[in-house]
Amino acid sequence: xxxxxxxxxxxxxxxxxxxxxxxxxxxxxxxxxxxxxxxxxxxxxxxxxxxxxxxxxxxxxxxxxxxxxxxxxxxxxxxxxxxxxxxxxxxxxxxxxxxxxxxxxxxxxxxxxxxxxxxxxxxxxxxxxxxxxxxxxxxxxxxxxxxxxxxxxxxxxxxxxxxxxxxxxxxxxxxxxxxxxxxxxxxxxxxxxxxxxxxxxxxxxxxxxxxxxxxxxxxxxxxxxxxxxxxxxxxxxxxxxxxxxxxxxxxxxxxxxxxxxxxxxxxxxxxxxxxxxxxxxxxxxxxxxxxxxxxxxxxxxxxxxxxxxxxxxxxxxxxxxxxxxxxxxxxxxxxxxxxxxxxxxxxxxxxxxxxxxxxxxxxxxxxxxxxxxxxxxxxxxxxxxxxxxxxxxxxxxxxxxxxxxxxxxxxxxx
Amino acid sequence: xxxxxxxxxxxxxxxxxxxxxxxxxxxxxxxxxxxxxxxxxxxxxxxxxxxxxxxxxxxxxxxxxxxxxxxxxxxxxxxxxxxxxxxxxxxxxxxxxxxxxxxxxxxxxxxxxxxxxxxxxxxxxxxxxxxxxxxxxxxxxxxxxxxxxxxxxxxxxxxxxxxxxxxxxxxxxxxxxxxxxxxxxxxxxxxxxxxxxxxxxxxxxxxxxxxxxxxxxxxxxxxxxxxxxxxxxxxxxxxxxxxxxxxxxxxxxxxxxxxxxxxxxxxxxxxxxxxxxxxxxxxxxxxxxxxxxxxxxxxxxxxxxxxxxxxxxxx
Numbered sequence: 001x002x003x004x005x006x007x008x009x010x011x012x013x014x015x016x017x018x019x020x021x022x023x024x025x026x027x028x029x030x031x032x033x034x035x036x037x038x039x040x041x042x043x044x045x046x047x048x049x050x051x052x053x054x055x056x057x058x059x060x061x062x063x064x065x066x067x068x069x070x071x072x073x074x075x076x077x078x079x080x081x082x083x084x085x086x087x088x089x090x091x092x093x094x095x096x097x098x099x100x101x102x103x104x105x106x107x108x109x110x111x112x113x114x115x116x117x118x119x120x121x122x123x124x125x126x127x128x129x130x131x132x133x134x135x136x137x138x139x140x141x142x143x144x145x146x147x148x149x150x151x152x153x154x155x156x157x158x159x160x161x162x163x164x165x166x167x168x169x170x171x172x173x174x175x176x177x178x179x180x181x182x183x184x185x186x187x188x189x190x191x192x193x194x195x196x197x198x199x200x201x202x203x204x205x206x207x208x209x210x211x212x213x214x215x216x217x218x219x220x221x222x223x224x225x226x227x228x229x230x231x232x233x234x235x236x237x238x239x240x241x242x243x244x245x246x247x248x249x250x251x252x253x254x255x256x257x258x259x260x261x262x263x264x265x266x267x268x269x270x271x272x273x274x275x276x277x278x279x280x281x282x283x284x285x286x287x288x289x290x291x292x293x294x295x296x297x298x299x300x301x302x303x304x305x306x307x308x309x310x311x312x313x314x315x316x317x318x319x320x321x322x323x324x325x326x327x328x329x330x331x332x333x334x335x336x337x338x339x340x341x342x343x344x345x346x347x348x349x350x351x352x353x354x355x356x357x358x359x360x361x362x363x364x365x366x367x368x369x370x371x372x373x374x375x376x377x378x379x380x381x382x383x384x385x386x387x388x389x390x391x392x393x394x395x396x397x398x399x400x401x402x403x404x405x406x407x408x409x410x411x412x413x414x
Numbered sequence: 415x416x417x418x419x420x421x422x423x424x425x426x427x428x429x430x431x432x433x434x435x436x437x438x439x440x441x442x443x444x445x446x447x448x449x450x451x452x453x454x455x456x457x458x459x460x461x462x463x464x465x466x467x468x469x470x471x472x473x474x475x476x477x478x479x480x481x482x483x484x485x486x487x488x489x490x491x492x493x494x495x496x497x498x499x500x501x502x503x504x505x506x507x508x509x510x511x512x513x514x515x516x517x518x519x520x521x522x523x524x525x526x527x528x529x530x531x532x533x534x535x536x537x538x539x540x541x542x543x544x545x546x547x548x549x550x551x552x553x554x555x556x557x558x559x560x561x562x563x564x565x566x567x568x569x570x571x572x573x574x575x576x577x578x579x580x581x582x583x584x585x586x587x588x589x590x591x592x593x594x595x596x597x598x599x600x601x602x603x604x605x606x607x608x609x610x611x612x613x614x615x616x617x618x619x620x621x622x623x624x625x626x627x628x629x630x631x632x633x634x635x636x637x638x639x640x641x642x643x644x645x646x647x648x649x650x651x652x653x654x655x656x657x658x659x660x661x662x663x664x665x666x667x668x669x670x671x672x673x674x675x676x677x678x679x680x681x682x683x684x685x686x687x688x689x690x691x692x693x694x695x696x697x698x699x700x701x702x703x704x705x706x707x708x709x710x711x712x713x714x715x716x717x718x719x720x721x722x723x724x725x726x727x728x729x
Contacts, residue, residue: 023464025522026509036509043510066512235677272670272678273710276506280528283576300678308416308630308663312670312678312710315581319572322579322614325622349613349622 026277032244035275038233038268041244042252048074050082052100053143055108057084060091060152061258061289068095073251085111085250086153088257089163089199089228089264092117094151098143110137110153112228114199117153126151133223157260159380160195164227165358166374167203167299167335169218170236172362175372177221179361179390183374184226186388186410195378198259199227203335204234204270204299205363206250211240215249230257233270234299234335246270254278256285261379263291267298267320272312274298279316286327293383294329296320301334303346303355309337325351330383333375335359340371340387342407356385356407371400376410386410416679420661421603421635424683427659428637432599435639444597445640449656449690451479451494452701455719461504462711466522471501475534477719483726489543489560490726499533499571506530531573534667538566538585542592562590564604568666573617580621582611583666585632598640608632608664633663633681643689652692658705660684669709682709690721697723 027037047056047068055076056068071092073085086092092113098104110128112135113119119126119137128137143149164183169176180200187197207214222229233253237246246253253268254275265285267274278285288294302317302324304310311317324332325348332355341357358375365371372392378384387403388410403409435441455477461470475498483490508527515523545559566585571578588606595601608629613621636658643653662669662681669682686705692698699721707713 023466023468025466025524026507040509040511043512066510068512070510235675239675270677272672273668277508277510277527280506280508280575303627304630306628306630308679310630310665310678312665312672313668314665315570315572315668318581318610318612319574319579322612323577325612326577326614326616347612347625347627350624351622 030244031241032247033238033241033271035268035271035273036277038238038244038247038253038270039275039277041247042070042254042268043068045073045075045244045247045251046070048076048082050076050106051080051104052098053104053106054095054097054099055082055084055106056095056097057086058093058095058150060093063289070252070255071257073247073249081107081109083109083111086113086228087230087251087255089114089201089230089259090155090257092153096141096143096149096151098145098147100143101145103145104143106141106143108139108141108151110139111135112222113137113153114155114228116196117155120152120154121149135223135225135228155198155260156196158194158196161260161379162190162195162197163259163262163264163295163377163379164197164200164374165203165297165333165356165377166200166361167234168205168338168359168363169202169361170205170208170363172364173217173221175362175390175392178392179372179374180221180225182388182390186376187226197227197376200225200229200374201264201266201297201333202229202231202361203266203297203333203358204232205236205335205359205361206231206234206246207237209239210237210245212245215245219249230264230266232266232297232299233268235270235272238270254285256287258289258291261292263288263294265294265296267296269298269300269311272300272310273316274320279319282320282323283327286323286329288327293331293379294324294327295331295333295377295383296324296329297333299334300336301343301355301357302332303343303353304337305341305343307337321346321348321353325349325353329353331356331377331385333358335361338363338365340373340375340403340407342404344406369400416681417605417631417633417663420663420680420683421633424635424637424659424661425601428595428599428601428639431637431639431657431659432595435599440641441596441598441639445642445654446646447652447654447690447692447699448640449654449688449701450481450721451492452477452717452719453480453722453724454478455701455717457715457717458501459707460714461500462713465507467505467507467517467520467524467526469503469505471504472713473532473534474498474501477717480722481724481727483724483728484543485726487544489541490724492540492542494536494538494540494564494566496534496536500531502531504528504530504532529575533569533571533573535569536567538564540564557594557596559594560592562592562602562604564588564590564606570667576617578615578617578621580611580613580623581666582613583629583632583664584609584611584626588632590634600636600638602634602636604632604634606632631663634660636660650694652694654690656688658684658686658688665709669707669713671709680709682707684708686715692721
């Protein structure tokens with residue numbers, strides 16, 4: 001009897017058990033193309049110790065029990081200047097806690113802040129001009145020895161306002177700049193009408209290959225954005241295993257915030273899955289905290305229909321849909337598919353969930369006429385989505401076929 | 415596209431193995447007791463890699479696959495199914511650095527954030543009929559072929575913290591073709607549309623069920639080759655082996671192969687080695703196997719089962 005096949009068969013499980021090895025904490029050996037490592041990075045980068053003063057983002061609603069929250073990116077220059085990028089739309093809260101035995105003065109650049117926001121330290125309004133760049137506030141803050149301060153920004157919240165969404169820029173930042181130009185024009189017009197655009201949410205694929213120079217270029221473009229911008233990562237933003245490029249440039253990918261009447265939860269699905277720890281926090285992230293509307297933004301569409309290009313973990317995609325339905329959410333906005341697709345009635349139990357894919361930020365849409373532009377949501381008694389088409393150079397107007405009655409062009413054209 | 419790529423890769427792998435078998439003279443006449451799925455069996459799959467204070471138990475399934483063979487070798491009907499799930503509760507921790515205090519009963523500082531129990535049930539009926547030779551004349555070079563139809567339903571229930579999510583994949587129109595490449599080698603391909611149902615409820619409440627969504631195309635490709643271990647003419651115990659390679663174009667169970675930035679396109683690959691042990695003349699045989707799934711990590715699979723006589727089968 002030939003026993004060699006049997007020996008081979010027994011060797012395989014032994015090798016598998018050996019490969020399992022010893023248990024270590026998550027991300028002991030970092031691989032930032034895995035979702036859980038980016039969870040650690042986004043939280044670590046939301047605080048920094050600068051000259052014995054801790055600078056950390058906190059939940060402006062005061063609901064989170066954590067000592068700090070992944071709602072921004074805090075980096076310190078070599079000369080001690082603090083650059084804090086606010087990741088959210090709406091209000092912000094930055095805590096400064098001194099462990100020093102002498103007073104400290106911090107120079108602070110706050111990026112991505114609504115120009116109409118009022119800054120306060122305690123009850124005192126802080127004068128911090130927003131120009132230039134338009135979304136930056138620069139200020140110095142004196143922190144007494146052992147003292148704790150809170151810097152807050154609050155933005156006006158008119159009853160009716162707008163939110164903008166787009167995804168998938170990749171190789172075409174020039175087209176994305178055209179979209180921002182159009183967004184800026186719309187922001188001026190709508191603000192004059194008393195319905196301002198609160199901000200833009202980008203649902204991933206900001207770069208093509210996750211290279212530093214691509215992220216630098218993207219940050220430069222964002223510095224000129226007409227409204228604050230919240231982002232999450234796409235698969236094209238997390239290619240580099242050994243460097244958390246996305247988080248080091250833009251901050252968190254998994255976070256939730258309230259923009260006036262809307263709770264927006266963003267999920268980092270760049271790895272075609274979310275971190276298991278984030279899956280365990282979906283209930284918390286989808287808690288609308290009293291907001292009238294709940295929107296979830298994620299790069300990979302949880303419902304991907306007939307496309308074979310979906311989630312590596314389809315179970316997570318369906319759990320997201322289920323949790324969203326339980327939270328009675330209003331809209332899922334996604335990217336990844338380079339097109340504008342409206343799924344008005346995704347069935348989740350007896351519920352109907354609406355998902356709009358807006359991968360129209362400039363990335364290659366293949367053969368046929370490209371449809372570029374952004375999704376605009378009018379937040380009123382209900383969410384009223386429409387699409388602003390920003391055609392590439394050479395087209396005089398909307399270049400594509402008419403849209404539906406449920407998702408029309410914003411300017412009323414067809 | 416990914417289905418074509420995965421199936422093509424699998425076919426290439428099969429062709430290489432088949433060529434090697436032919437070169438070493440192992441591709442000969444058909445074995446008298448070819449391996450098929452056990453009538454009843456158990457399979458165990460290892461869990462994913464461990465992390466501190468997490469539990470990633472493996473899964474255990476009870477499988478069944480009785481056959482009814484049609485007269486005159488016209489084909490067969492196989493009932494396929496399994497009942498099983500995770501062997502206990504899977505736990506995952508929240509690794510956020512804000513949690514830096516020791517936790518009673520744990521080695522690390524990260525609190526458990528996700529607890530999951532998972533029930534897995536599947537049922538399918540696989541009907542295989544020989545291609546209608548002599549309408550399509552048999553070729554000694556091409557080998558025989560079969561047409562298949564396999565309606566199937568797969569069901570997973572995830573009991574999470576405070577929430578139950580039930581996922582059902584319904585595959586009513588999965589059709590297949592099997593090509594007998596040689597007396598000992600086969601290539602099988604299944605494709606079909608997919609319908610997904612999702613139901614959910616807070617823990618302890620009645621599940622909210624509803625209608626289906628159309629899902630992505632489903633597919634499978636399998637290659638297998640028989641390997642004789644003992645000489646059927648001389649041994650008192652006949653042992654036959656089989657190498658299986660498979661590609662499953664579905665990520666329903668979270669198994670998918672990501673290559674660089676191409677996330678979420680491909681399904682998983684399976685490789686395995688099966689052995690059937692039958693005392694000469696016995697109507698009952700034992701069957702054992704080892705293999706693994708590659709996709710979103712690696713999972714080793716061990717299985718053992720019993721092969722009972724099938725109605726209509728030739729002895």
